[in-house]
Amino acid sequence: MKGFTAALLGAVSLACITPTEAGSTLDAIKARGSLKCAVQGPSNPGFGVPGSGGKWVGFNVDLCRAIAATIFGDAEKIQISALTTQTRFPALQSGEVDVLTNNTTYVMTRDTQLKFNFPAISFMDGQGILVPKKLNVKSGKELNGATVCVQPGTTTELALTDYFRKNNMKFTPVVIQSRDELTRAYADGRCDALTSDATTLAAQRSTLANPAEHVILPDRLSKEPLGIAVRHSDEEFRDIVAWSFNALVNAEELGVTQANVDEMAKSGDPEIRRFLGVEPGLGAALGVDEKYAYTIIKQIGNYGELYEKYLGEKTPLAIPRGVNRLYTQGGALYTPPSR
Amino acid sequence: MTTTALSRPAPGRLPAGLKPLFSGWTNIAITAACTAITLWLAAKLYAWGWAEAVIHGDATACRAASGACWAFIADKFDFFVFGFIPEAAHWRVLFVLGLIAAMIAASLYRAFWGRTLLITWVVALVFAALFLQGDAFGLTPAPLRTWSGLVVTIWIAVVALATAYPLGLILALGRLSQMRAVRLLSIAWIExxxxxxxxxxxxxxxxxxxLFLPEGIELEVLVRAQVGFTIFGSAYLAEIFRAGLQSVPKGQSEGAASLALTRWQALRLVVLPQALKAVIPAQVNTFIMIFKDTSLVLVIGVFDLLGxxxxxxxxPAWLGFSTEAYVAGAVFYFAVCFGMSLYSRHLETKLSRDHQR
Structure with a gap:
């Protein structure tokens, strides 16, 4: 009896977990008057943390605000849910949130099997190695015979093993499950190096007694493109998300900042005039206000400014911009032009 | 109690209670070792928690010190209590917490027990919900989705108990009912x-x-979590109540019937009071369990106190002070749960004394 009921319930629930497709996401957002975004829960240093006055602040929160600015002309019309890794995908599928701005790694199966779209890659992360400066190591390739602290059973551990094997080097792993304890083990000198995603390493480094004496090596052991995710078959909303993000990057490329955006609007450069909606066309094509890009930059700032504010050298995290620099400055940040 | 009072004080310099600790060399050695370890731990704890702790200051001062960083807790204290609730509504949070505290305090006195108290509870909770949200009173709105921190922990626990208690009672009676359909439904729910x-x-x-709700209707996640807790609590309480109901001898209801009480009167006046009294410890266990389980709401994106x-x-400014946060959390949960169990013990002795009289 109990087994039958459970089986029935299971069947019902399976039948019901299909993305809700009634009505477009954009209409629902407009009717509601706010955009519902997911950030990583309980919180993620630099990307989304509860700030003073009960507001979420962080890099990912501002991505959400940028999308809201495009839709409503007001970056404050957002609702943030902090979702754990277990609930983030069902939440997007069930319509609990409109968009994931929570550092979800963009991989093939999530795009295809989970039926998500990734309109933008907002941050290019990758597995890095943290070492004390006094070791005098410039590259991961000099770490032959090192003791490395790593969390067990993760892709991180796998990538570490592969990296050392590929470079014909030996290492002794120190595996500890808890991230805090792992950091402590590194701080106590139980291992020469600590490996994790670079953004995580930066957070771990900032908890050390003297963060300036440790360095994240330039090597990246894995590709972790962190993307913004939306549901399938909602092209209108997908475009809005994509071009809200692209506006952030293109503004940096064009030299448009929060401070100079009003001045730039007066410039004679046709590209900038089109971008900021002085010459109409782009906003209408997207189905939003002509000055959407102006609004985003005015209310939030450009990509570079966000990076500096939440993750850059002046923050406790001090994550080097690295591959997230513009392609014009030696990075890999390359978005399609707004034209 | 009685045995100690009757026995004669043992001769010797040591009080009777301590005597076994020093009988023979092995016991003396064990006692000495335990005392030494306890003292050592206490000294460590004192040094960490007080002597070398940073009470005022910033993260840099904390990292330099070897003790605990209570400055972190102090800095975040507002967030723990109010969470994401807008600042203009903070006084309402304090008011609602005060109201709930006052209601609980009033409920501790048996003199107040009765229908009036039940009605006051319902009115107070409905009022608190509307008042804290603010819309109905024309105050700065604090929508349900902004509710977080201490107020969520208290709210979920109190409302879950307030709703699960009557529901559990109905389910327990349903399970013992003669009507097949009612009995089966209750059993299905509970199991x-x-x-x-x-x-x-x-x-x-x-x-x-x-997914089940009609298009356009959105139920706040806090409400959904609340419903989940009510359902969960009701099933557990139902089984406890059933045990209580079954522990009352059949003669009681037969006696009540012979006094011309209706079945409802017999249940309310004779059976239930005895049944509920018999299972006080188990009820309190469930209360404590539900209170602690409120911390699970974090997984569905609701921020309770622990969240x-x-x-x-x-x-980023305060990375790496997890120990302090968890210690502070543990102290809070312990205080509340221990308070509950102390009260239940008090209630138990009090009610059993009534019984003997």
Missing amino acids: LVRGVPLISILFLASIMVP TFKASLSD
Whole structure:
């Protein structure tokens, strides 16, 4: 009896977990008057943390605000849910949130099997190695015979093993499950190096007694493109998300900042005039206000400014911009032009 | 109690209670070792928690010190209590917490027990919900989705108990009912809910419920979590009540019937008071369990007290003070739960004394 009921319930629930497709996401957002975004829960240093006055602040929160600015002309019309890794995908599928701005790694199966779209890659992360400066190591390739602290059973551990094997080097792993304890083990000198995603390493480094004496090596052991995710078959909303993000990057490329955006609007450069909606066309094509890009930059700032504010050298995290620099400055940040 | 009072004080310099600790060399050695370890731990704890702790200051001062960083807790204290509730509504949070505290305090006195108290509870909770949200009173709105921190922990626990208690009673009576349909339904409810972990009920409430709701209707995740807790609590309380009801001898209801009481009167005046009294410890266990389980709402994106602790751990300015946060959390949960069990013990002795009289 109990087994039958459970089986029935299971069947019902399976039948019901299909993305809700009634009505477009954009209409629902407009009717509601706010955009519902997911950030990583309980919180993620630099990307989304509860700030003073009960507001979420962080890099990912501002991505959400940028999308809201495009839709409503007001970056404050957002609702943030902090979702754990277990609930983030069902939440997007069930319509609990409109968009994931929570550092979800963009991989093939999530795009295809989970039926998500990734309109933008907002941050290019990758597995890095943290070492004390006094070791005098410039590259991961000099770490032959090192003791490395790593969390067990993760892709991180796998990538570490592969990296050392590929470079014909030996290492002794120190595996500890808890991230805090792992950091402590590194701080106590139980291992020469600590490996994790670079953004995580930066957070771990900032908890050390003297963060300036440790360095994240330039090597990246894995590709972790962190993307913004939306549901399938909602092209209108997908475009809005994509071009809200692209506006952030293109503004940096064009030299448009929060401070100079009003001045730039007066410039004679046709590209900038089109971008900021002085010459109409782009906003209408997207189905939003002509000055959407102006609004985003005015209310939030450009990509570079966000990076500096939440993750850059002046923050406790001090994550080097690295591959997230513009392609014009030696990075890999390359978005399609707004034209 | 009685045995100690009657026995004669043992001769010797040591009080009787301590005597076995020093009988023979082995015991003396063990006692000495235990005392030394306890003292050593206490000294360590004192040094960490007080002598070398940083009470005022910033993260840099904390990292330099070897003791605890209470400055972190102090800095985040507002967030723990108010969470994401807008600042203009903070006084309402304090008011609602005060109201609930006053209601609980009043409920501790048996003199107040009665129908009036029940009605006051319902009125107070409905008022608190509306007042804190603010819309109905024309105050700065604090929508349900902004509710977080201490107020969520208290709110979920109190409302879950307030709703699960009557529901559990109905289910228990339903399970003992002569009517087949009612009995089967009650059994199905109780066994299904008791057969799955709370976390899956919460997932179901947070992810499945929106799929069943008609288009355009959105139920706040806090409400859904609340419903999950009520369902969960009702099933557990129902089984406790059933045990209580079955422990009352049949003669009691037969006696009541012979006094021309109706079945309802017999139940309310004779059977239930004895049944509920018999299972006070088990009820309190469930209360404590539900109170502690409120911390599970974090997985569905609701920030309870522990959630705000965890969230503030990754503030870039204050990274790495998890021990302090968890210690503070443990102290709070311990204080509340221990208070509950002390009260239940008090109630138990009091009620059994009544019984003997």
